[in-house]
Amino acid sequence: MSGRVDLPLVTDMASVFLDDRPLLDVRAPVEFAQGAFPGAKNRPLLTDEERHQVGIRYKEAGQDAAIALGYELVDAQEKARRVAEWQAFAAAHPDGLLYCFRGGLRSRLTQQMLFDEAGITYPRVAGGYKAMRRFLLDALETQAVDAPLIMLGGRTGVGKTPFLTRFERHLDLEGRARHKGSAFGREPEPQPMPIDFENQVAIDLLRLRQRSPDEPILVEDEGKMVGARLVPPTLFERMRVSPLVVIERPLDERVEQSLKDYIIDLEAGYRRVLATDASGASAQVREHILGAIDRVAKRLGGVRHAKVRGMAEEALDAWYGRDDVQGLRDLIRVMLVEYYDPMYDYQLANKRDRIAFSGPPEAVAEELIARGLRPQRPI
Known part of the structure; x- marks a missing residue:
């Protein structure tokens, strides 16, 4: 992996929904099935089973060990296929955003791989799905009370x-x-x-x-x-x-x-x-x-x-x-x-x-x- 660069981060949650930004959801399929945003496309960094194994390793040995296991589980050919999916989404939706559950490790890795492997600088959402969901719940309360x-x-x-x-x-x-x-x-x-x-x-x-x-x-x-x-x-x-x-x-x-x-x-x-x-x-x-x-x-x-x-x-x-x-x-x-x-x-x-x-x-x-x-x- 190349050296780290400052990749774009979106913090304005209202603009995500008011501007109808295309959304690339890199959570595991099981997470996506439990709840998603309208029009979001699920192109996961990890499968359900891979996410399960990496989660166990993270709890037992920490973040670096979890990242290492992720690379072991995904061979070069499969990694290239996943990057190609993200690249296709970015090409089709240059105004889009990517996110994982908390806007942390998975979305940062996806963002970095897109940059390293395809030269694409693609923004991610700060706080990920959880922050966007919290924003919508708060907005619903605020907007509905006196609508x-x-x-x-x-x-x-x-x-x-x-x-x-x-x-x-x-x-x-x-x-x-x-x-x-x-x-x-x-x-x-x-x-x-x-x-x-x-x-x-x-x-x-x-x-x-x-x-x-x-x-x-x-x-x-x-x-x-x-x-x-x-x-x-x-x-x-x-x-x-x-x-x-x-x-x-x-x-x-x-x-x-x-x-x-x-x-x-x-x-x-x-x-x-x-x-x-x-x-x-x-x-x-x-x-x-x-x-x-x-x-x-x-x-x-x-x-x-x-x-x-x-x-x-x-x-x-x-x-x-x-x-x-x-x-x-x-x-x-x-x-x-x-x-x-x-x-x-x-x-x-x-x-x-x-x-x-x-x-x-x-x-x-x-x-x-x-x-x-x-x-x-x-x-």
Whole structure:
């Protein structure tokens, strides 16, 4: 290894996320899987097993012995391959940064090898993943506590998510959680790890508030959980006391919107994610719909559960057998009227004092524009 040089060190954590800097994560794969930052690429210095062995040596014999073991474990050919991966990342992302867990030994070694082997001076983050994670947690607390939120409510099927994303300043918790927030809301892709979800929400909120700290932010009215992901508590507490606007749409329109959101788009999603044909996607949709009905069996009650499940089986057979969606419409109508609407009406009754406006989508949009929200496409 050549003599040490002063390689660049980044200490401004806010700039990392506000400037959307590409991130090269050199932690072991097991660490990356437990939590990462949006868009970060894992190109590890050590494999999981190598990291385990080096960690033991470090505890037993100190840093120099641990470094020596690392070089023993990685032969010249494998070292060249790893350096080539980092070099490719640096070439593709000249404005990027690298980091390890604490911004210590592993990131310094990676940075030094890039310089020695490829002549590349690439900055690393001071404090590494741990410091960036701490910064985001602190920023989330600071930014959420007084965030100028406007909550968007409405019964199932009013199209809250597509309405939400029409506005420039919005926080899409369901999109980030990859879940529509109900028993039927699972997406073809699995939900992100809890830490990944929290990191992404923190970054979204940080960017929104840094750009325009006092301008309102539109957020869908959620419970504490979006699927299996917890809304950050400080943000949720702010949501609970923020003004609420409520979209109202006729039942027939809500049936059609629900058909699109929860079945048609769901099948398309399974085809895309699984790269499968119609039969493979249909099997997934069938399992998804029937499984969701079974998950709410207790709330439906035995008789109604049997009725709804029977309707679902017949409706899915008709759709996949004869391309007939009427049975699905009938199923959705029953679920809206008999299950979702009563539950939503009960929840809304506890929020009456926060309702600032209610009406059809066009009227709600006009109200939001009057309150300072800018549409990013025509309403």
